């Protein structure tokens with residue numbers, strides 16, 4: 001990886017987060033990373049804060065890179081891919097698409113004979129704590145090790161068949177927003193029972209970190225961990241049962257499933 005350059009096309013929410021995570025990881029030097037946008041002022045902060053190259057010139061950036069990450073909105077993806085297909089087909093750079101709802105076949109229809117990888121990370125990639133799902137086309141598989149090496153530096157990585165990509169998009173990429181909404185709701189409850197807003201948010205964030213680490217580090221399931229907290233006749237079970245009566249788990253499951261339906265409609 002040390003000698004390769006990466007271009008990120010579309011330095012928005014996700015593209016900028018990827019650039020930050022890459023620099024923080026130390027896998028590449030800032031000067032090996034170029035971020036593009038149609039409007040330079042939108043990515044000036046990346047140059048100022050983390051020292052990466054910025055440009056509006058997609059073609060020049062691609063020509064100077066071995067790995068190209070495309071992070072534009074799905075609505076402009078096809079126009080962009082047609083604009084950049086020539087250098088990609090000539091240079092055979094590895095193309096990593098984080099665009100949701102655009103299948104490998106759609107990418108291959110435009111980019112003939114190019115190694116293509118679909119990656120579905122979340123915005124915690126900025127602090128190397130993403131959950132990233134990866135699917136490869138045949139040529140992309142030749143670059144599996146280096147692509148996994150990149151995303152392993154940026155959090156956890158899971159290689160999946162592309163048929164699971166809609167599910168991974170909802171749970172891994174949208175999921176960070178679901179978790180943050182839980183955090184906000186818990187801290188709102190905390191304020192109602194007497195903690196300050198600052199205290200509530202600090203507690204809510206730390207309990208989520210603790211809960212995550214219990215599962216990730218102990219390799220256990222949530223339910224036995226919950227059993228350890230629920231004292232018979234106690235407070236936790238009273239609160240949990242009230243939450244379940246109000247549809248807590250059911251609303252989460254339904255939210256995940258409706259996101260999945262939405263993305264399946266997009267991909268069909």
Ligand SMILES: NC(=O)C1=CN([C@@H]2O[C@H](COP(=O)(O)OP(=O)(O)OC[C@H]3O[C@@H](n4cnc5c(N)ncnc54)[C@H](O)[C@@H]3O)[C@@H](O)[C@H]2O)C=CC1
Pocket residue numbers: 009010011012013014015036037038039042058071072073074076080098099100120121122123173174
């Ligand atoms: N935001 C998220 O958490 C996640 C987003 N995604 C996917 O990532 C993609 C980007 O999402 P966001 O970062 O949220 O969108 P965004 O709108 O924040 O960023 C896209 C950027 O691309 C720029 N852009 C548009 N056309 C361009 C062109 N021709 N050349 C260079 N730059 C161009 C836009 O000016 C914009 O700043 C989408 O396809 C989305 O589905 C996937 C997983 C998570």
Ligand SMILES: O=C(O)[C@@H]1CCC=N1
Pocket residue numbers: 100169173174
């Ligand atoms: O909400 C969206 O459509 C995108 C895809 C995954 C996260 N954000």
